[in-house]
Amino acid sequence: MEGIVLTVHSGIKESSKRRRHFLAKKTEYFWALTFLLPTLLALIVLRITPMISAIYSSFFIAYPGGIRPAIFSGLENYRTVLSDSDFIATVERTFLFNLVINPLQISLSLLVSVLMVQRIRFEGLWRTLIFIPVLIPIVGSSITWQAILQPDGPFNSLLVTLGLKPQLFLNSPQQSLQSITLIASWIGIGYWMMFLIAGLRSVPSEIYEAAEIDRAGPIRVFFKITLPLIKRQLLFVLVADIVANFVLFAPIQLLTAGGPESSTTLLIFDAYRTTYGYGSRNLGATKVVILSIIMICFVALQFSFLREKKVKEIE
Amino acid sequence: MRIRNRSEQKRFRTNWSTTICAALLAFMFIIPAIWLFVGSIRPNNEILATMSTFGWDLIIPSRLTFENYYHLFADLGFGAALWTSFFTSGVTVLVGLFLALLAAYALGVLNFPGRSIVFSFVVISFMMPFEAIAIPLSQVFTKWGLANTYLGLILPGIANGLAIFNLRQYFMGIPKSFRESAKLDGASEPMILFKIYLRLSTPGLINSALLIFVGSWTAYLWPLLIVSENHLQVAPVALARAFGEHASSYGQNFAGSVILSLVPAVAIFALQRHFGRFEWGSEEK
Numbered sequence: 001m002e003g004i005v006l007t008v009h010s011g012i013k014e015s016s017k018r019r020r021h022f023l024a025k026k027t028e029y030f031w032a033l034t035f036l037l038p039t040l041l042a043l044i045v046l047r048i049t050p051m052i053s054a055i056y057s058s059f060f061i062a063y064p065g066g067i068r069p070a071i072f073s074g075l076e077n078y079r080t081v082l083s084d085s086d087f088i089a090t091v092e093r094t095f096l097f098n099l100v101i102n103p104l105q106i107s108l109s110l111l112v113s114v115l116m117v118q119r120i121r122f123e124g125l126w127r128t129l130i131f132i133p134v135l136i137p138i139v140g141s142s143i144t145w146q147a148i149l150q151p152d153g154p155f156n157s158l159l160v161t162l163g164l165k166p167q168l169f170l171n172s173p174q175q176s177l178q179s180i181t182l183i184a185s186w187i188g189i190g191y192w193m194m195f196l197i198a199g200l201r202s203v204p205s206e207i208y209e210a211a212e213i214d215r216a217g218p219i220r221v222f223f224k225i226t227l228p229l230i231k232r233q234l235l236f237v238l239v240a241d242i243v244a245n246f247v248l249f250a251p252i253q254l255l256t257a258g259g260p261e262s263s264t265t266l267l268i269f270d271a272y273r274t275t276y277g278y279g280s281r282n283l284g285a286t287k288v289v290i291l292s293i294i295m296i297c298f299v300a301l302q303f304s305f306l307r308e309k310k311v312k313e314i315e
Numbered sequence: 316m317r318i319r320n321r322s323e324q325k326r327f328r329t330n331w332s333t334t335i336c337a338a339l340l341a342f343m344f345i346i347p348a349i350w351l352f353v354g355s356i357r358p359n360n361e362i363l364a365t366m367s368t369f370g371w372d373l374i375i376p377s378r379l380t381f382e383n384y385y386h387l388f389a390d391l392g393f394g395a396a397l398w399t400s401f402f403t404s405g406v407t408v409l410v411g412l413f414l415a416l417l418a419a420y421a422l423g424v425l426n427f428p429g430r431s432i433v434f435s436f437v438v439i440s441f442m443m444p445f446e447a448i449a450i451p452l453s454q455v456f457t458k459w460g461l462a463n464t465y466l467g468l469i470l471p472g473i474a475n476g477l478a479i480f481n482l483r484q485y486f487m488g489i490p491k492s493f494r495e496s497a498k499l500d501g502a503s504e505p506m507i508l509f510k511i512y513l514r515l516s517t518p519g520l521i522n523s524a525l526l527i528f529v530g531s532w533t534a535y536l537w538p539l540l541i542v543s544e545n546h547l548q549v550a551p552v553a554l555a556r557a558f559g560e561h562a563s564s565y566g567q568n569f570a571g572s573v574i575l576s577l578v579p580a581v582a583i584f585a586l587q588r589h590f591g592r593f594e595w596g597s598e599e600k
Binding site for chain 2: 027028029031032033034035036038039040042043045046047048049050051053054057112115116118119120121122123125126127129130132133135136137138139140141143144145146147148150152153154156157158160161186189190243244246247249250254268271272275276281284285288291292295296299300302303306307
């Protein structure tokens with residue numbers, strides 16, 4: 001008798017517990033959705049809408065003046081853009097620029113970071129000084145470097161003092177992109193240094209002590225120990241740098257306007273000029289879509305590094 | 316880790332030749348910034364006069380003057396642009412933090428099916444550099460009547476993928492038992508978020524606020540596209556305009572650059588002093 005009552009009782013308890021559990025789950029889903037709603041809304045308005053609008057617009061051809069409605073033309077714009085030798089040259093230039101600037105910036109940042117974690121005095125001061133260019137907004141640094149690279153500016157006066165020939169820098173088709181690289185790296189090296197110093201500091205010092213006991217030289221230690229251990233941070237920083245440099249815009253728009261002789265026309269500036277300078281919105285949208293497809297690949301790659309790194313750190 | 320390294324550094328002898336290398340390198344990086352700063356506080360014509368010969372007068376002014384700053388504010392109306400920038404960035408930080416808090420809590424603390432997919436999708440979408448999408452977005456915003464409005468200026472900055480990522484990371488480090496015991500006491504999810512998680516994550520919050528602020532403060536392409544009226548122009552675009560019209564008025568352009576740089580610099584160094592080291596990306600913890 002008592003036994004039966006007990007089972008019935010615990011049965012009720014069990015089902016009410018499950019019910020309560022189910023209710024708790026439901027409220028949790030409700031709050032998750034509520035909390036995510038503003039972000040998802042922002043995602044739709046700020047990212048998905050413009051993307052769809054650009055893709056949609058890239059399928060149409062508009063007539064100048066806008067009196068006749070734009071007509072659907074399928075992939076015609078893509079055919080036009082991809083058979084335009086200037087555009088192909090721009091894409092190639094953008095990739096080449098990134099192929100040079102990113103490894104350059106990251107290897108220099110790594111070099112600076114390695115120097116900063118040595119047994120040096122006032123390391124905080126040196127690090128701050130190298131970091132200061134990062135704090136100058138890109139408009140400000142562009143203005144500063146335009147003055148520095150003037151034909152009769154301080155950089156050339158330094159070259160002359162050293163017995164070298166003055167250079168044209170931004171005014172020469174051969175040197176303009178290199179000058180842009182210099183400006184971007186002045187900012188970028190200090191920025192990525194902060195990430196890499198954190199990476200270098202996370203290497204356990206016991207490993208270095210062991211290497212010291214084994215009498216491994218500093219170069220050997222760097223290539224055999226440091227580099228493999230910070231590989232993941234290095235890859236993350238490299239991809240993040242690529243993403244940033246793919247959309248480098250302000251110095252080009254402010255200092256060279258893509259010239260001289262298209263030598264600094266990179267993809268993002270080209271899309272901007274096509275849309276606003278030449279007023280070809282549909283072709284501009286086509287270029288934006290092409291740029292976005294390239295960017296999405298790099299961002300996905302960057303995200304996978306970011307995530308794996310975190311998982312590793314939590315472990 | 317850092318502390319242990321420090322104590323080890325003390326045990327070892329300072330390497331002076333490496334220190335000199337580091338000092339030289341730091342000098343190379345800082346010298347253009349010094350030139351910029353000195354140029355802003357010396358007579359305008361002196362910049363042009365001294366820059367073609369390499370010598371000490373390149374960075375040593377004959378006299379100090381604030382006429383470049385005066386000119387910038389009195390004649391070019393830089394003050395109005397600065398105000399627009401402050402207002403825009405301030406609102407962006409407040410709204411952006413609120414959004415990031417809610418999203419980070421949902422994605423890091425709450426459990427629901429498909430959470431990791433939603434998380435990946437949200438962060439990837441917002442890590443996509445904004446510049447890539449700015450051109451079509453400005454056309455969409457113009458169609459919606461948001462051109463030349465504060466709303467149009469502010470909206471794109473409010474959703475910051477890295478801020479969400481950072482805060483989520485921070486939240487995941489808070490023990491789950493806090494939330495469970497609060498729930499037993501009858502606390503609702505918003506209460507747990509704002510009474511417990513928010514208070515325990517001040518450094519993460521400051522970090523995310525700075526990320527959003529710097530992003531908004533230095534934005535150039537977006538305000539260039541969405542604002543055409545002068546009275547609503549943000550400071551970087553106003554400076555770029557002044558530069559476009561008077562490229563050789565170095566003094567005023569340098570003064571504008573210095574002001575634009577000082578704001579995030581002061582914010583970062585002040586907050587760093589109070590809340591520990593500021594981390595740019597997601598290196599903390």
